[in-house]
Amino acid sequence: MAKPRGTLGLLLVVAGAGAGTMTVELAAVRVLAPWFGTSSTVWTNVIGVVLLALAIGYLLGSRWAARPNAGSLLGWALLIAGLTVAWLPSIANPVASFFVPQGVTLDRAANLLVWGSLATSFVLFSPAAVALGCVGPLAVECVQHKQGGHAGVAGGTVLFASTLGSLAGTFGTTHFLVPTLGITVCFYLSGLSLGLLGLLTLRMERGRAVPGLLTMGILLGSWAAPGYRSPELSTGTVMLEQEQSPYQVVRVVERRAGETVTRQLQVNEGFDSFQSVWQPNVGLLPTGHYYNYFCLPAWWSRASDEWDLLVLGLGAGTTWRVLEGCLPESVSLRTEGVEIDKTVIKLARKWMNLDGNPKDRIIWRGWDARAALRQSARQFDQIVLDAYANQMEIPAHLCSLEFFSALRDHLIPGGWLSINVGGFNFEDPVVQAVASTAAKAFERDALVVRVPFSRNCIVYLRRDADVLFPAGAGWDLGSEAPEMILGLLHPIELEPAWTLISPADEEALTDDRNPMELLQRDSIRLAGSELHALQGGR
Amino acid sequence: MSWPRLVRSATSATVLLLCLSGAARAQNSEMRSAYQLVTDGNYALAMSVARSERDAVTRAQAELYVLHHAGLLLEALRAGLVGLEEAPQDPWLLDRCTDIAISLGLGELAVDLSQRGQNLKAEDERSKTSWMLDEALELRAQTDREEAALLRSKLVTGAGFLLALMAMLLRLRGIAS
Numbered sequence: 001m002a003k004p005r006g007t008l009g010l011l012l013v014v015a016g017a018g019a020g021t022m023t024v025e026l027a028a029v030r031v032l033a034p035w036f037g038t039s040s041t042v043w044t045n046v047i048g049v050v051l052l053a054l055a056i057g058y059l060l061g062s063r064w065a066a067r068p069n070a071g072s073l074l075g076w077a078l079l080i081a082g083l084t085v086a087w088l089p090s091i092a093n094p095v096a097s098f099f100v101p102q103g104v105t106l107d108r109a110a111n112l113l114v115w116g117s118l119a120t121s122f123v124l125f126s127p128a129a130v131a132l133g134c135v136g137p138l139a140v141e142c143v144q145h146k147q148g149g150h151a152g153v154a155g156g157t158v159l160f161a162s163t164l165g166s167l168a169g170t171f172g173t174t175h176f177l178v179p180t181l182g183i184t185v186c187f188y189l190s191g192l193s194l195g196l197l198g199l200l201t202l203r204m205e206r207g208r209a210v211p212g213l214l215t216m217g218i219l220l221g222s223w224a225a226p227g228y229r230s231p232e233l234s235t236g237t238v239m240l241e242q243e244q245s246p247y248q249v250v251r252v253v254e255r256r257a258g259e260t261v262t263r264q265l266q267v268n269e270g271f272d273s274f275q276s277v278w279q280p281n282v283g284l285l286p287t288g289h290y291y292n293y294f295c296l297p298a299w300w301s302r303a304s305d306e307w308d309l310l311v312l313g314l315g316a317g318t319t320w321r322v323l324e325g326c327l328p329e330s331v332s333l334r335t336e337g338v339e340i341d342k343t344v345i346k347l348a349r350k351w352m353n354l355d356g357n358p359k360d361r362i363i364w365r366g367w368d369a370r371a372a373l374r375q376s377a378r379q380f381d382q383i384v385l386d387a388y389a390n391q392m393e394i395p396a397h398l399c400s401l402e403f404f405s406a407l408r409d410h411l412i413p414g415g416w417l418s419i420n421v422g423g424f425n426f427e428d429p430v431v432q433a434v435a436s437t438a439a440k441a442f443e444r445d446a447l448v449v450r451v452p453f454s455r456n457c458i459v460y461l462r463r464d465a466d467v468l469f470p471a472g473a474g475w476d477l478g479s480e481a482p483e484m485i486l487g488l489l490h491p492i493e494l495e496p497a498w499t500l501i502s503p504a505d506e507e508a509l510t511d512d513r514n515p516m517e518l519l520q521r522d523s524i525r526l527a528g529s530e531l532h533a534l535q536g537g538r
Numbered sequence: 539m540s541w542p543r544l545v546r547s548a549t550s551a552t553v554l555l556l557c558l559s560g561a562a563r564a565q566n567s568e569m570r571s572a573y574q575l576v577t578d579g580n581y582a583l584a585m586s587v588a589r590s591e592r593d594a595v596t597r598a599q600a601e602l603y604v605l606h607h608a609g610l611l612l613e614a615l616r617a618g619l620v621g622l623e624e625a626p627q628d629p630w631l632l633d634r635c636t637d638i639a640i641s642l643g644l645g646e647l648a649v650d651l652s653q654r655g656q657n658l659k660a661e662d663e664r665s666k667t668s669w670m671l672d673e674a675l676e677l678r679a680q681t682d683r684e685e686a687a688l689l690r691s692k693l694v695t696g697a698g699f700l701l702a703l704m705a706m707l708l709r710l711r712g713i714a715s
Binding site: 049052053055056059060062063098099100101103104111112115116118119120122123126287288424425450451452453454470471486487490491492493494495496497530531534535536 | 579580581582585604605607608609610611612613615616619639642643644646647680683684686687688690691692694695698699702705706709710712
């Protein structure tokens with residue numbers, strides 16, 4: 001039997017390759033995020049392409065493993081993997097932009113999200129994944145050659161080392177490399193490590209050193225190339241700050257039109273949607289912003305002293321600022337807000353006056369809305385639910401019967417729940433599902449209004465009381481409200497702008513069965529097909 | 539999460555002027571009263587007045603006006619297109635429908651309506667609304683860019699899968715033999 005010389009070094013190499021594979025896979029989604037978001041579709045496409053490429057790599061590796069120079073081929077596989085990984089941030093922008101032109105709107109992007117992310121993944125990630133896939137079989141061959149004995153022993157040892165490396169790559173990428181060093185450095189360090197491991201292997205296996213060193217030189221050249229760049233901003237928009245958070249890419253952009261200044265907080269944005277908006281003055285935002293419609297419950301309730309508000313999905317605090325400027329003068333606002341992403345809060349404090357008057361504001365920073373709700377014993381006059389993930393998805397656990405029941409319990413009798421839902425009209429499957437599920441939890445009809453000049457709907461519900469509706473009792477505010485509030489009410493009194501949705505019979509969304517992702521995909525398709533039909537199919 | 543507003547700030551002032559002038563020019567009393575009711579904030583009554591109009595074109599104009607001001611763009615455009623079936627050369631409807639089609643991102647329809655509208659106007663009138671044709675053409679070009687990108691994506695993805703399949707078949711054949 002051969003002596004197990006050099007086996008430990010080989011296993012370290014294999015562990016490094018495992019770590020590199022996971023870095024590529026996890027950071028890949030962050031690379032694509034500014035163009036395609038991080039929806040489950042994008043994750044699925046990236047993982048699918050990487051798995052397919054790994055499978056091809058295993059096949060190639062198994063073919064080359066039979067050659068006498070399997071050891072030096074292992075070194076070459078690592079070097080090529082390192083090279084492709086290190087250059088990835090530099091080529092990401094031109095490749096992704098090739099498949100997603102600038103100026104695509106979210107409602108027209110449904111097909112591009114699927115096909116564009118697939119094509120971009122193929123071009124960007126499959127070369128590295130194929131090379132990394134070759135590592136396994138070649139390493140098994142080398143280990144068996146050095147140790148002798150059974151193939152299963154060698155295979156098991158290599159799998160052990162590779163999986164441990166993958167584990168380190170998984171935690172390291174998500175919790176350290178991407179958030180602290182950024183995408184460019186993350187890929188560069190991974191590529192450099194793989195390249196060095198490749199050179200080391202070539203040296204151990206007495207492979208040809210000169211071509212290896214040349215390849216390493218090209219790899220190192222990636223450091224001088226332009227790093228990772230997000231998509232270009234539209235004309236007239238200035239980036240104020242951008243950060244990678246553990247969840248997403250967060251940025252604040254500013255737009256100036258004459259004297260008017262607005263700032264938007266965007267996450268993973270390659271398209272045209274945004275999470276929060278800021279203007280210098282508190283109060284109503286210009287027409288077309290759904291946040292304005294969160295102020296109506298206080299007026300409908302004829303609030304006169306304090307108004308306790310909880311915002312789930314606080315973002316940069318747009319809802320707070322809107323309500324601060326348009327509640328009745330005698331009403332003081334006491335607010336709590338829950339935001340899962342601490343980076344959002346950090347940027348909002350810096351650029352969007354989130355702190356305001358801190359004694360009236362409590363921020364649950366870094367909390368999931370549902371977890372925060374479990375910790376809170378307070379009851380509120382109004383809860384606003386405006387929580388989105390992955391650019392455009394309402395998280396399934398935040399739109400289930402169980403969650404809406406918990407929200408009801410956190411409202412005072414007569415208190416209001418207001419939910420922001422993306423959707424063109426009341427036939428939208430997401431609007432229908434969310435409204436009817438919430439109505440079931442509240443055991444009352446939900447009032448749904450279409451926000452004028454937008455693609456958003458607001459769902460209103462009350463605990464132990466019926467919602468108001470146009471021409472119904474209590475709706476007309478008459479002279480009680482200023483013109484700006486009446487200006488919000490009047491357009492939604494038109495029949496196609498509002499409806500009542502009854503509690504769901506059987507199809508309520510639950511924690512157990514919640515096809516929200518499918519519904520959201522259908523929603524975008526439906527919007528697209530309606531618009532398509534208006535053009536007469538053109 | 540907010541989708542972008544369907545109000546185009548760069549053109550909203552012009553749009554408003556067009557709406558106002560269109561309403562002011564309207565000879566029909568129903569149209570005028572629908573306009574007044576919208577100004578007073580009584581959208582529901584304005585809509586029922588608009589729907590009670592007997593003349594199909596005036597009815598479409600009034601409905602479009604009320605729905606557009608209420609921010610219900612899909613319905614407003616549908617009402618306008620119904621009116622254009624009756625009166626394909628109505629300049630007011632053509633301009634309004636073009637504007638809404640641009641807001642909704644309907645490039646092909648916007649170009650069609652805008653060109654029809656421009657052809658009806660005298661030379662000096664054309665320049666006032668030529669921005670709509672420019673925007674419509676840009677929108678259509680954007681749509682074309684998106685479709686080309688989608689085709690590229692499909693082709694590259696198809697080629698990727700095909701390559702992978704060929705590699706697998708070749709290698710698996712080697713293993714089998």
